[in-house]
Each structure stands twice: as C-alpha cells, then as structure tokens.
C-alpha cells in the first residue's frame with residue numbers, strides 16, 4: 001500500500017512553494033546609496049526596471065531599528081492568549097488591524113506567520129476623539145503644535161489608544177515610524193527629481209505632510225517551520241503569499257533570516273517572470289513600489305510582486321512601513337508626465353488607468369485576495385500592456 005505524505009494539520013490551508021536554494025539569489029540586487037549625488041536617477045532606474053531597490057547609506061540609526069525589533073520579538077514571544085486578545089476578530093466585519101496569526105486579510109489568505117498591523121493615525125488626541133474601531137491603533141500627536149513644517153518632517157509622537165504594549169514598545173515604534181517617514185520623504189523627493197516633476201514635494205507631501213494620509217506599520221514574525229523536513233524536503237510553506245502593495249511606497253526591514261522573494265520580469269516579455277530570492281541585509285532597507293505609484297507614473301514604475309517563504313530553521317522578523325495618501329487623494333498619472341508626453345516627449349500622453357481615489361482603491365483592495373491583480377479592473381480598455389522596461 002502506498003501511503004501519501006500529508007502535511008501536518010498546522011499547515012493545512014497554507015500553500016507550499018519550492019524551497020529556495022542559493023542559486024535562486026538575485027545576482028546584483030539593485031542598490032541605491034541615498035547619500036550619493038546621483039541617487040535620484042538611480043532610484044528612478046531601479047523603480048522602472050525592478051519596482052524595488054535596496055537603500056544603503058540611508059542615515060537611519062541602527063539603534064532605532066534594533067529597539068523596535070527587540071520589542072517585536074518580545075511581543076511575539078508572549079503567551080498566545082495575550083496576543084490573541086489584541087486580534088481584530090474574524091469574519092467579514094473583522095478588522096484587519098491588530099494581532100493576526102496565519103490569517104492574512106479577511107478573504108481567506110493564509111500564511112505561516114503572525115503579525116501586528118497598526119494604523120498610524122495622525123489625529124490629535126483629545127477627549128472628543130472618536131473611539132478607535134479596532135483594538136490596536138496608533139494615534140500620533142504633534143510634539144509642537146506651532147511648528148507645522150516640523151510635523152511634516154516627521155516630528156510626531158505615537159500614543160496607543162489601548163495599553164497592550166509597554167511604554168518602551170510605544171516609544172520604539174514612535175521613533176521607527178518617524179525614521180521611516182523621513183526616508184519615505186527622501187525617496188519620494190528623489191522620484192520627483194528623477195522624473196523631472198516639480199515641486200519635488202509633489203509625491204512626498206501626499207504621504208508625509210498631509211495630516212490625513214494613510215500610513216501603516218506592520219511587524220511580521222515567521223516562526224521556523226521544520227514540520228515538512230522529512231515528508232516534503234523540497235517544499236516550504238508560504239510565509240506571506242505573493243502580492244503587490246496597494247500604497248505608493250513600502251519600506252521593509254528584516255532580520256538576517258532569508259525568505260523574501262521578488263518577481264523579476266523578462267525585459268522582452270512582460271508576462272514572464274521569475275521568482276528570485278533577495279538575500280537579507282539588516283543594515284539596509286528595501287524600498288518597494290506600490291500600485292498607487294505605478295499609476296502615478298502611468299505604468300513607468302512597476303509595483304513589484306513579492307512573497308515570503310518560511311524558513312525551516314530560523315525565525316524571520318520583518319518591519320514594514322506602508323505610505324499611502326489621504327483617502328480622498330486622486331490616484332492618477334502626474335500631470336507633468338502627461339503634459340510632457342503631449343508636448344512630444346517619449347512618455348504616453350493618455351492615462352492607462354481609470355480615475356480613482358485612494359479610498360476607492362483601498363476599499364476594493366481589501367475585498368480582494370492577496371494574489372489578485374488589483375489594478376486590472378482600473379486599466380483603461382485597449383491600452384497596451386505596461387511598457388517594455390528600460391534596461
């Protein structure tokens with residue numbers, strides 16, 4: 001009798017992928033030295049070809065990263081019941097925010113991970129603040145209400161509406177988010193410079209200066225998964241399924257455990273892609289182009305598909321800042337790019353996409369499955385596929 005190997009119950013509903021091997025590593029991960037004079041054009045080149053890059057010499061203090069990572073590790077090591085108490089609940093009315101275990105989003109996606117998803121809310125705290133709709137929510141307040149430009153530059157503090165975390169955790173998250181907002185500004189200004197769009201704050205202000213912008217912080221923990229070692233030695237569970245990020249920009253940090261893979265498209269055939277591993281480098285950050293930035297560049301930048309494969313032996317901890325604009329922000333190609341095209345430049349002069357606001361897109365995104373192509377319903381009819389990328 002042949003007995004078929006069956007995955008352990010803990011892995012039911014989690015899809016398997018081929019285990020990464022050293023040969024899958026992306027040779028020459030695109031890297032940009034953010035302190036270099038030519039950084040803006042390097043950023044644009046990487047976002048066009050790959051949809052992501054590794055930011056080095058970024059100016060973020062290692063202590064800021066270490067303090068939040070230590071707190072995240074401490075939180076994930078706490079008793080399961082304590083973590084579950086901060087979950088967003090289950091079912092269609094549940095909140096995506098707070099602590100989650102294996103369930104990603106509300107539409108049936110599963111992964112070998114646990115996480116904390118936090119909204120960064122910039123309302124000032126006051127007695128009249130509406131009660132939060134979920135159990136974990138950052139509320140940012142102005143440190144100095146009279147200096148609004150400082151506010152724009154990231155001088156914010158974060159308070160938790162609930163006391164699930166220690167003061168130390170709160171402070172660590174606060175300083176980390178400030179650093180990420182600073183990097184988001186730097187990169188988005190470089191994008192504007194590199195594309196010849198003025199003022200250079202056009203994109204950065206939507207995410208960093210607009211008081212109503214929609215920013216998230218996600219802390220992921222992928223426990224080691226030795227369960228398949230003997231029965232399926234060449235397979236690994238999916239940690240986080242393939243997806244693109246809906247926002248403008250994401251900034252990812254991970255510890256030294258591998259697992260992140262990105263889809264690299266053929267230069268000649270846009271429908272063809274290959275999954276490659278991005279070796280971890282805790283001294284750097286990965287900047288990822290989101291769907292909204294793809295639209296704002298009229299498809300010139302690519303929102304890159306990425307996923308995480310669980311590691312058999314080591315825990316992976318990642319921390320991601322997602323920079324989205326205000327819900328009412330129109331998501332459409334930057335006018336100057338279209339105007340330049342109309343005046344005879346080399347870019348397309350019509351938008352490839354139907355118009356939408358970030359609020360509309362976000363609503364649709366949160367009803368979709370992780371791996372769906374969320375921009376497809378917004379593509380204008382009879383548009384050619386996303387332009388062949390520049391080398």
Ligand SMILES: C=C1C[C@]23C[C@@]1(O)CC[C@H]2[C@@]12CC[C@H](O)[C@@](C)(C(=O)O1)[C@H]2[C@@H]3C(=O)O
Nearest residue numbers: 096104105109245246365366367368369370
């Ligand atoms: C399955 C889902 C999880 C997600 C919302 C969605 O319905 C589709 C997009 C997913 C994603 C991917 C990037 C970020 O991790 C995230 C927070 C986001 O903004 O979009 C997640 C959403 C989530 O985990 O709730």
Ligand SMILES: O=C(O)CCC(=O)C(=O)O
Nearest residue numbers: 218220240260308318320
């Ligand atoms: O953990 C990672 O490295 C990536 C996670 C991710 O893509 C996400 O949280 O959206």
